[in-house]
Amino acid sequence: MNSVVYDPLGEFESKYRNLHSDLTNRFFEDLVQKSGVDIEQNRATVKQYDEYRENISKLRKKLNWLRFWRVLMCITLILIPLVIWKMTPKIKALRAEISEADQKADALLAEANRQMHPLNSLFTDRDALNIIEKAMPLLSFEPCFSLKQEEDMKLNYDFAEFGETEQSTLDVLAGHYNDNPFVFENKLIHTMGVETYYGYKTIYWTESYRDSNGNLRTRTRSQTLQASVTKPKPFYHTQIVLNYCAQGGPELSFSRDAAHLNQKSEKEIEKLVKRGEKKLNKMNDKALSKNSEFTSMANTEFEVLFDALNRDNEVQFRSLFTPLAQTNMVSLIRSDSGYGDDFHFIKQKRTNRIVTEHSQGREINLLPQSYQSYSFDVIKENFIGKNTSFFKELYFDFAPLWAIPVYQERPVHSLKPIPDYSQNYSLKECEVLANSVDYSYVVHPDTKTKAILKSSYVTSRDRVDETCITAYSYDIEQRWDYIPVLGGDGRFHNVPVQWDDYLPLVATNHFFVSASENAENQPVIARRNGLCIFNS
Numbered sequence: 128m129n130s131v132v133y134d135p136l137g138e139f140e141s142k143y144r145n146l147h148s149d150l151t152n153r154f155f156e157d158l159v160q161k162s163g164v165d166i167e168q169n170r171a172t173v174k175q176y177d178e179y180r181e182n183i184s185k186l187r188k189k190l191n192w193l194r195f196w197r198v199l200m201c202i203t204l205i206l207i208p209l210v211i212w213k214m215t216p217k218i219k220a221l222r223a224e225i226s227e228a229d230q231k232a233d234a235l236l237a238e239a240n241r242q243m244h245p246l247n248s249l250f251t252d253r254d255a256l257n258i259i260e261k262a263m264p265l266l267s268f269e270p271c272f273s274l275k276q277e278e279d280m281k282l283n284y285d286f287a288e289f290g291e292t293e294q295s296t297l298d299v300l301a302g303h304y305n306d307n308p309f310v311f312e313n314k315l316i317h318t319m320g321v322e323t324y325y326g327y328k329t330i331y332w333t334e335s336y337r338d339s340n341g342n343l344r345t346r347t348r349s350q351t352l353q354a355s356v357t358k359p360k361p362f363y364h365t366q367i368v369l370n371y372c373a374q375g376g377p378e379l380s381f382s383r384d385a386a387h388l389n390q391k392s393e394k395e396i397e398k399l400v401k402r403g404e405k406k407l408n409k410m411n412d413k414a415l416s417k418n419s420e421f422t423s424m425a426n427t428e429f430e431v432l433f434d435a436l437n438r439d440n441e442v443q444f445r446s447l448f449t450p451l452a453q454t455n456m457v458s459l460i461r462s463d464s465g466y467g468d469d470f471h472f473i474k475q476k477r478t479n480r481i482v483t484e485h486s487q488g489r490e491i492n493l494l495p496q497s498y499q500s501y502s503f504d505v506i507k508e509n510f511i512g513k514n515t516s517f518f519k520e521l522y523f524d525f526a527p528l529w530a531i532p533v534y535q536e537r538p539v540h541s542l543k544p545i546p547d548y549s550q551n552y553s554l555k556e557c558e559v560l561a562n563s564v565d566y567s568y569v570v571h572p573d574t575k576t577k578a579i580l581k582s583s584y585v586t587s588r589d590r591v592d593e594t595c596i597t598a599y600s601y602d603i604e605q606r607w608d609y610i611p612v613l614g615g616d617g618r619f620h621n622v623p624v625q626w627d628d629y630l631p632l633v634a635t636n637h638f639f640v641s642a643s644e645n646a647e648n649q650p651v652i653a654r655r656n657g658l659c660i661f662n663s
Contacts, residue, residue: 173501179235183232243506247506272556306538309372314368326623355624365488376446377477380474381444389460400431424448465519479534486520549586576600609621
């Protein structure tokens with residue numbers, strides 16, 4: 128059970144998929160037994176509720192038709208007495224029947240929720256993680272991203288943020304694999320781009336012309352002129368990234384991008400490898416003439432498909448990518464059984480960043496509300512289905528790293544000691560909490576865009592950190608530019624173009640962060656990962 132993953136793709140299919148599925152089903156069955164819920168009673172209640180809702184839907188359709196016919200018949204004034212006498216009582220009776228059915232349905236829903244409350248209340252934030260830890264004991268998850276782990280990653284594994292002021296942490300999931308630290312991070316990223324705005328103006332003019340008889344006449348012409356302006360505009364997007372720290376290749380950096388090579392046929396791959404071989408030969412010749420250390424590996428298929436040709440340390444690259452690592456990586460890239468070649472791999476010395484396309488937009492933590500319902504069958508479907516998907520997505524985030532055996536070795540702990548800090552919690556966790564609260568608490572009142580929230584440490588007392596949250600956002604004011612455009616009348620006309628002017632805003636607010644159990648009697652405004660934030 129404690130073995131490393133030598134073949135991430137093959138072992139998922141032959142071992143971990145079924146092992147995790149069995150553990151998930153067993154975990155759910157244990158919760159059901161512990162809850163003591165009566166499954167068949169709930170199914171009967173839900174069946175009644177569904178029948179009432181279906182009947183209410185039919186009654187509403189019937190009511191809408193009766194109301195439609197009453198309006199239609201009233202158009203013929205002579206039929207109004209007949210309408211009042213025949214249709215109105217039916218409509219009143221139907222409304223009463225719908226109201227009564229609604230009340231019964233609401234009562235059944237309340238009963239179904241009451242029946243499932245013992246089970247719904249047993250779910251925790253740790254359920255999905257506990258199951259994964261049982262399936263893969265070398266993989267462990269921390270309650271939160273601690274300051275100690277963050278400092279360890281910075282001091283001993285070259286962990287550093289790039290463009291840090293342009294991004295804010297929305298959520299984190301931290302842990303260790305065989306003592307190698309990692310953290311999943313869901314980030315909101317701000318970039319500046321441009322937007323093109325268009326404006327229009329219709330002009331009219333009179334011109335003279337001669338008709339077919341040679342007579343001089345006049346006519347009115349029109350033309351719609353178009354103008355455009357390009358102005359700066361902020362853009363925001365989210366990104367989920369796995370930061371994995373390992374001691375292998377401590378001075379090596381490289382990157383490779385997802386190329387979806389698993390979607391290509393065998394012949395297309397062969398052609399790609401042949402073309403790549405020519406490129407590699409040219410790079411070898413160039414390196415030789417410039418006395419550079421680049422030398423392509425004998426495994427041309429790996430070199431071309433992995434495409435990490437910007438590496439800066441050949442010796443360490445080869446120490447990582449042993450024949451087994453090369454075989455594993457090619458299998459991952461070419462296979463459809465996982466997610467194929469959808470991963471970006473960025474190594475910056477001892478920190479590795481994996482960005483997979485299959486994980487973008489997903490939740491990096493499964494919370495109790497992911498499963499809860501008034502229906503036992505829906506709860507079971509949610510729990511089994513969402514945990515299965517969550518495990519597969521997480522497994523194949525790690526798979527490019529597990530393809531490299533060196534990255535699974537336990538780190539040597541002759542590392543720099545972590546200093547004692549008065550600060551208790553990592554700044555990333557503070558940002559997660561700040562992003563969980565209502566925007567009105569943190570942003571400038573004139574804000575009309577998303578905001579990048581950054582946290583800075585102030586002081587600590589009694590296991591409570593005071594943090595300053597700075598919110599960077601924009602107000603938007605409408606502006607007009609008047610662009611001269613030559614018209615068909617031979618004159619220039621000013622075409623109005625309306626555009627949005629994004630005005631930077633900054634707001635700072637002080638908050639307090641602590642473990643949830645230390646915040647009794649405090650005005651808590653958000654909770655996450657066992658921590659909470661309050662403002663007084």
